[in-house]
Amino acid sequence: MRNLVPFVKAMKKPPRADAQRNLDSLLEAAKAVFAESGVDAPVREIASRAGVGIATVYRHFPQRAELIAAVYRREIDACAAAAQALAREHEPFEALTRWLHRFTSLIATKRGLAASLNAQDPAYQAVPAYFREHLEPALQSLLGAAAAAGRVRNDVDAYELLRGIGSLCIPVSEVGPGYTRRMVDLLIDGLRYGARAAP
Amino acid sequence: MRNLVPFVKAMKKPPRADAQRNLDSLLEAAKAVFAESGVDAPVREIASRAGVGIATVYRHFPQRAELIAAVYRREIDACAAAAQALAREHEPFEALTRWLHRFTSLIATKRGLAASLNAQDPAYQAVPAYFREHLEPALQSLLGAAAAAGRVRNDVDAYELLRGIGSLCIPVSEVGPGYTRRMVDLLIDGLRYGARAAP
DNA sequence: TCAGTACCGGAACAACGTTCCGTATAACCC
DNA sequence: GGGTTATACGGAACGTTGTTCCGGTACTGA
Numbered sequence: 149m150r151n152l153v154p155f156v157k158a159m160k161k162p163p164r165a166d167a168q169r170n171l172d173s174l175l176e177a178a179k180a181v182f183a184e185s186g187v188d189a190p191v192r193e194i195a196s197r198a199g200v201g202i203a204t205v206y207r208h209f210p211q212r213a214e215l216i217a218a219v220y221r222r223e224i225d226a227c228a229a230a231a232q233a234l235a236r237e238h239e240p241f242e243a244l245t246r247w248l249h250r251f252t253s254l255i256a257t258k259r260g261l262a263a264s265l266n267a268q269d270p271a272y273q274a275v276p277a278y279f280r281e282h283l284e285p286a287l288q289s290l291l292g293a294a295a296a297a298g299r300v301r302n303d304v305d306a307y308e309l310l311r312g313i314g315s316l317c318i319p320v321s322e323v324g325p326g327y328t329r330r331m332v333d334l335l336i337d338g339l340r341y342g343a344r345a346a347p
Numbered sequence: 348m349r350n351l352v353p354f355v356k357a358m359k360k361p362p363r364a365d366a367q368r369n370l371d372s373l374l375e376a377a378k379a380v381f382a383e384s385g386v387d388a389p390v391r392e393i394a395s396r397a398g399v400g401i402a403t404v405y406r407h408f409p410q411r412a413e414l415i416a417a418v419y420r421r422e423i424d425a426c427a428a429a430a431q432a433l434a435r436e437h438e439p440f441e442a443l444t445r446w447l448h449r450f451t452s453l454i455a456t457k458r459g460l461a462a463s464l465n466a467q468d469p470a471y472q473a474v475p476a477y478f479r480e481h482l483e484p485a486l487q488s489l490l491g492a493a494a495a496a497g498r499v500r501n502d503v504d505a506y507e508l509l510r511g512i513g514s515l516c517i518p519v520s521e522v523g524p525g526y527t528r529r530m531v532d533l534l535i536d537g538l539r540y541g542a543r544a545a546p
Numbered sequence: 547t548c549a550g551t552a553c554c555g556g557a558a559c560a561a562c563g564t565t566c567c568g569t570a571t572a573a574c575c576c
Numbered sequence: 577g578g579g580t581t582a583t584a585c586g587g588a589a590c591g592t593t594g595t596t597c598c599g600g601t602a603c604t605g606a
Contacts (some may be wrong), residue, residue, distance in 0.1 A: 151360055166554085401587070
């Protein structure tokens with residue numbers, strides 16, 4: 149039988165029951181508050197909705213960005229996972245555009261998420277980091293496949309494209325509905341301009 | 348001789364000499380502070396640099412956006428004026444791209460300006476308004492000429508393009524130098540995709 | 547049941563935008 | 577030049593946020 153000591157050492161004690169309860173209601177409250185007031189909602193509002201003190205929020209999430217990432221983790225992971233399915237079911241360019249549109253609505257439908265993704269404030273830095281870590285590989289492969297098929301140019305960096313679309317998802321005043329979609333499509337058409345089949 | 352009364356009535360009294368002095372040092376101070384700390388710099392910092400009280404700032408510029416617009420008014424106007432010269436000296440598509448790049452650097456080189464251009468806070472609303480009023484007509488004519496020449500598609504709205512580029516100018520972390528330029532060029536290539544000569 | 551400690555809540559501090567009001571002074575008239 | 581008035585001034589004060597600190601609470605394990 150293998151020596152279990154290293155595993156036992158690596159295991160950390162489970163958190164206290166009340167701490168876990170608080171964490172759960174915190175995530176639930178944050179999700180609700182983010183939905184109705186945007187991700188910049190005051191910490192106090194999230195805390196009071198969760199029925200906990202302010203310090204409890206900071207104890208679990210020293211940086212606001214970690215809370216944001218935790219709330220949207222599932223959706224981000226699902227978006228990343230969708231890339232493989234799309235690649236199987238569609239030809240490369242179609243898969244790419246469908247995924248980019250999915251990514252767009254992931255970001256654009258959460259009020260303030262796009263803005264926080266692009267914020268300079270160091271408290272938000274973990275948000276783009278989480279996005280990069282999970283979504284860049286997904287886009288990378290779709291982009292590579294479409295380029296190999298000669299449907300898009302091959303000189304565009306996946307992460308930069310991710311950030312560019314993220315910027316275009318920031319809501320803007322005085323524009324008609326569908327603005328974000330039109331701009332993202334324009335960027336996608338830019339990908340197609342000058343595409344050449346691989347030699 | 349024409350009746351001068353309506354004109355006299357329309358003329359407003361010149362401001363008090365000290366008020367004008369304060370306005371001047373305020374603009375100068377704001378320009379300096381914006382350059383070194385970005386356009387989000389605290390009002391107190393601008394006031395103290397100008398040697399005036401906080402209330403004086405608010406008296407002249409009730410909305411922060413008005414101060415921003417006032418500081419950059421000259422550069423915005425110059426950018427608008429450049430459109431005509433470019434249209435004279437270059438063929439339509441070349442004129443369009445040169446102008447878009449000029450617009451890009453106007454925005455991207457002022458720290459925080461792009462972000463304030465896209466902010467949702469109503470206190471910043473006058474910034475996009477000023478940009479729209481002065482720059483949309485300029486872009487409109489360049490875009491129309493390039494579309495008429497069949498060099499770019501004709502289904503893109505000038506104001507939306509302005510806002511899209513504005514969003515892409517928001518600085519982003521973890522990307523290499525030239526990111527903004529690459530994204531703007533990608534958008535421009537999108538304009539070219541599917542262009543048809545006018546019938 | 548009881549000790550020890552992990553965890554809690556809210557007061558407290560700092561930074562900022564914004565408003566208010568008593569005071570100072572430039573402009574005008576005589 | 578001197579007095580009067582409207583204009584403009586400055587900074588204190590208030591409300592809202594992010595963030596930290598600390599005295600107290602209550603869960604866990606024996």
